[in-house]
Amino acid sequence: MFRGSLHWCISNMIIAFDTVAESFRQMRTPVVPNLSDLFEMDGMLGMSSFDDYNDDEPIxxxxxxxxxxxxxxxxxxxxxxxxxxxxLQFGLFYPRDCVVFTSWVGDVVVLVPFGRWLLQLDVGGRLVASFEDRGGLIGQPHQLKQTLVQHTFFPTLEGYVVNDWPFI
Structure with missing residues (x-):
């Protein structure tokens, strides 16, 4: 949901459904080689595209x-x-899709499935963290966006971590 509309990519178009006016509209995407994913970044609509045509240097x-x-x-x-x-560090790599999102502190995070590993990279392509799949890591094409209003009683709940990421 961005600016009161639901957005999704279909080929080289973005379809937006205005939830108030209950109407659809279309927008063009930038010219990208593959399917893209949408997200919100710095109060703007963002889009990521994974180019794996060059296996030597996926982008x-x-x-x-x-x-x-x-x-x-x-x-x-x-x-x-x-x-x-x-x-060299993680073994064979078969380029697949990746996930891009912004953290709660505004950092752009790139998650890349790499063999049996899930790698977290920054926008400079530097490795930030790695997570080994030991049979329980299943990727989903969904993004979490925290929407709960931060009430003053949340931090007082025992075991509640108010300022931590839920998954990473």
């Missing part, structure tokens, strides 16, 4: 819609995944 492009009304896109980051370096 994640991160776009932002600078002007929502005029539908103006700008390339914000180009994350080059260090294939050779990661292969």
């Amino acid at each position: 994640v492009d991160i776009w932002i819609m600078q002007d929502y009304e005029c539908k103006v896109w700008a390339l914000k980051y180009r994350v080059e995944i260090p294939y050779a370096e990661l292969t």
Whole structure:
């Protein structure tokens, strides 16, 4: 949900459904080689595209819609995944889709499935964290967005972690 509308990518188009007016509209995406994922970044609509056509150096492009009304896109980051370096550390790599999102503190996070590992990279392509799949890690094409209002009684609940990420 962004600006009161639900958004999703279909090929090179974004379909937006305005939940108040109950109407649809279309927007063009930037020209990207593969399917893209949408997310919110810095109060703007963001889009990531994983380019695995060059197996030697897979790339994640991160776009932002600078002007929502005029539908103006700008390339914000180009994350080059260090294939050779990661292969030495984590074994064989078969390029697959990745997930891009912004953390609660505003950092852009890139999650890349890498063999039996899930790797967290920053926008410079540097490894931040790694998580080994021991049979329980299942990827889903869904993103978590915390929407609960932070009431004053939350921190007083025993065992409640108010400022921590739920998964990472």
